[in-house]
Amino acid sequence: MAIESFQTKLSSNATISPAGAKIQRWSDFNYFSSGRVVNVATEEDVQATIQHCIAQNINFSVQSGGHGWSAFPDLPHDEVMINMRGLNQVTFNSDKTEATIQGGAIIKEVVDAAWDNDVHIVTGTCNEVGYVGALLGGGFGHMCAVYGLLIENVLSMNVVLADGSLRTIAAADEDLWFAFRGAGHNFGVVTSVTAKTHPVPRDQNNASVGALLFTEDKLEALIQAVEDLKLEPNMDIFTGFITSGPPHFTPVLAVFPFFYGPVEEARKAFASIIDLGPMVDDIRYAPYNRWNDGIDAFCAKGGRKPGYGVGVSKLVPSTWRSIWNQYVEFLEHEGTGHSGMLIEQYPQVKMENDTSSFPARGIRYNTFMLPWYPDATLDTEAQKLGKAMVDALDRDGSATSLKYVNHAFGDEPSEVVYGDRLDKLTDLKRKYDPENIFNRWFKLA
Numbered sequence: 001m002a003i004e005s006f007q008t009k010l011s012s013n014a015t016i017s018p019a020g021a022k023i024q025r026w027s028d029f030n031y032f033s034s035g036r037v038v039n040v041a042t043e044e045d046v047q048a049t050i051q052h053c054i055a056q057n058i059n060f061s062v063q064s065g066g067h068g069w070s071a072f073p074d075l076p077h078d079e080v081m082i083n084m085r086g087l088n089q090v091t092f093n094s095d096k097t098e099a100t101i102q103g104g105a106i107i108k109e110v111v112d113a114a115w116d117n118d119v120h121i122v123t124g125t126c127n128e129v130g131y132v133g134a135l136l137g138g139g140f141g142h143m144c145a146v147y148g149l150l151i152e153n154v155l156s157m158n159v160v161l162a163d164g165s166l167r168t169i170a171a172a173d174e175d176l177w178f179a180f181r182g183a184g185h186n187f188g189v190v191t192s193v194t195a196k197t198h199p200v201p202r203d204q205n206n207a208s209v210g211a212l213l214f215t216e217d218k219l220e221a222l223i224q225a226v227e228d229l230k231l232e233p234n235m236d237i238f239t240g241f242i243t244s245g246p247p248h249f250t251p252v253l254a255v256f257p258f259f260y261g262p263v264e265e266a267r268k269a270f271a272s273i274i275d276l277g278p279m280v281d282d283i284r285y286a287p288y289n290r291w292n293d294g295i296d297a298f299c300a301k302g303g304r305k306p307g308y309g310v311g312v313s314k315l316v317p318s319t320w321r322s323i324w325n326q327y328v329e330f331l332e333h334e335g336t337g338h339s340g341m342l343i344e345q346y347p348q349v350k351m352e353n354d355t356s357s358f359p360a361r362g363i364r365y366n367t368f369m370l371p372w373y374p375d376a377t378l379d380t381e382a383q384k385l386g387k388a389m390v391d392a393l394d395r396d397g398s399a400t401s402l403k404y405v406n407h408a409f410g411d412e413p414s415e416v417v418y419g420d421r422l423d424k425l426t427d428l429k430r431k432y433d434p435e436n437i438f439n440r441w442f443k444l445a
Contacts, residue, residue, distance in 0.1 A: 009048045013041035013086070023083055026067040026128070027305035029379070030410075035079045041086045043158055043166060043191035046103070049082050050189060051164040054437060061440045062189050064104045065130030067299070069307040069407075084130070087191065092117055096199055098155060103132045103191045107292070115289035118205065119197040122153045125238075126299040127292045132193060136184035137406035138358040140366070142207070142258050142291055145233035145347035151181035151356050153196045159188040162433035166191065171355075179428045182358030182405075183418060185441035186425070187432055205288040207258060208266030212273065213280035214253040219324055220317035222253055225272045227315040231347040234260035235269060238295065241327050241341040249337030251328050256294045257283065298340060298370065304379070305372050308386030309407025310393050311363035311400035315343070319396045323369075326388040330371060333381060338372040341389070359402055359419030366404045367393075405442065414442045 007016055017037035025031060038049050053060040060080040084104030090113035091100050099121055101110055108127035114120060124134035124141050131150075134141075139150025147153060156170040157180060169176045179187045214222055226239050238256040243249040255273055259266035263285050267274060274281065286293070323341070330336055344366045354361070369389045371382035386409070393399040405417040415422050422444075429436075429444035436445040 006049075006052050009052065010038070010040070010045050011042045014045045015039045017083075023063060023066060023081065024301050025063070026065075026299070026301050027069050027307075028302065029069075029304040029306045037081045037083050039083045039086055040104075043087065043103075046082060046084070046087075046189055046191050047160045047164065047166040049080070050160050050437075053080055054162075054164055063130075064133055065106045065128055066301065067126065067129040068133060069305060082189070084191075090114075092119075092197065097197055098194055099197050100192055100194045101131055103130075103189070103193070105131050107131050107134065111289050111292065114197065115205070115287065117197075118202050119199050120147065120205070120288065121195060121197050122147050122150055123292075124150070125292050125295060127296060128299045128301070132190045134406060135193065136180065136182070136190065138182055138356075138360060138404065139406075140344065140346055140404075142236060143234070143260060145231075145236075146260075147196070147198055149358070149361070150195075151358055154181065154193055155196060156194045157184075157190050158192045159184075159190050161188045162435065162437040174355075175428055176432065178355060178357050179425060179432070181356035182421065183425050183441075183444070186429060186438050186444045188438060200288075206285050207260045207288070207291055208263045208283055209256070209258055209286045209291055209294055210283040211280065211294055212255040212257065212270075212278040212283070214255070214276065214278050216251065216253060216324065218276050219253060219321055221276055222255070222273065223315050223317040223320045225276060226255075226343070226345070227317075229270075229272060229345075231345065232269070233347050236344075236346045237270070238345070239343045241324060242297075243331065243337050243339075246337070249331065251324075251331055252279075258291070295342075297338070298342070300338075303338070303372050303374060304376065304382070305370055306379075306382055306386060306409065307368050307370055307407065308390060308409050309366065309368040309403050310390055311360065311403050312343070312365040312367050312393055312398045313363075313400050314398045315365065316396045316398055319392050319398065322392050323389050326385055327369070330381060330385045333373065333378055335374045336372065336378070339370060339385075340372070341367070341369045343367045357418065357421040357425055359421050360404045360417075363400055363402060363404060366407055368407045408442070410442075412442070414444065417442050418444075 058079045062082045064084040087102035087104035107123045135150040236258045
């Protein structure tokens with residue numbers, strides 16, 4: 001059955017875009033090309049589209065926020081892209097202790113709905129990323145040491161499985177509950193999630209956020225200060241290389257601190273870093289719906305952005321000086337001024353009874369290099385920069401054997417992103433998706 005005649009099986013608000021339609025993604029590097037785009041409007045539209053693709057042996061992929069950066073070089077051309085963005089509603093139960101979040105909602109929409117209803121919902125830190133996409137890989141975010149990762153706040157999921165069924169799964173479904181929370185991309189499509197919410201009075205729903213910018217001569221002292229910093233559960237910190245932006249794009253060191261509490265307490269908590277003397281000191285008290293604003297620049301769509309992630313156990317200042325030098329050298333190429341690097345650190349909280357497939361909780365720092373440039377002529381130079389960071393961290397012994405799957409490049413062996421969960425996941429893949437219908441992620445089959 002041609003995809004055009006399939007339209008009658010969809011709801012009245014669903015549409016099918018013309019052949020060759022392109023949905024803008026965060027990165028144009030290894031763009032997932034597709035023949036037709038099905039813009040779904042209901043969860044049943046998702047099920048009907050997947051059933052049709054399975055029956056007709058059609059390659060398909062699924063997109064919500066469009067920020068997945070993993071570059072899988074051997075993927076076949078997609079004949080169909082299922083665009084989830086029409087499923088973007090966030091609703092609450094009567095006492096606002098639970099939220100149902102549709103599969104196409106982006107983090108900004110989830111945060112705004114939570115703010116309007118005086119609750120916290122644990123989300124990722126990039127406003128434009130799809131909430132469910134971030135969740136399926138584990139899901140770090142502000143306050144995750146207080147409330148748990150995204151996967152630990154999920155109560156149930158509606159999912160379309162490889163047999164075409166649409167069903168609700170929860171903790172009682174031990175196999176699928178394990179698989180979807182950390183490796184869900186390999187087992188089905190999540191059409192909606194019911195998650196815990198955490199009621200907070202409006203006047204307490206604020207935190208100290210902002211940016212500290214340093215000149216490059218402070219690099220070694222800054223890296224050592226971050227390494228020595230003790231994070232409490234209400235804190236996290238991002239440290240990075242960015243530029244001053246147009247017109248000069250001068251490379252600078254940046255720190256984005258987060259502290260759930262007033263500014264004066266935040267300044268005490270981050271005193272060892274502030275005492276280094278930033279040239280810009282912009283820590284301010286901000287409402288919950290503005291916590292993620294500081295890294296919006298990293299989240300803008302368009303341009304080529306191959307992301308190179310590494311899990312890191314310690315920060316060695318001399319290593320980061322060498323990485324800085326490589327970064328500055330890359331910036332000499334025209335059109336690269338938005339490139340950056342981030343080191344994300346959250347407080348580590350060990351779960352006593354972890355029933356998920358997420359193995360990377362113990363990584364101390366999630367780091368990634370983000371070359372950003374306009375066209376393919378710089379692909380080789382960008383890959384050289386990413387590899388230089390990976391190699392430097394390997395040489396100094398700080399790189400971990402695991403990588404956070406949401407930050408992986410795409411060419412890593414599956415054991416690097418799934419660790420000691422891989423054998424069980426492989427067995428479950430054989431059981432629930434023996435034909436490898438869901439094959440657009442790190443391989444389990």
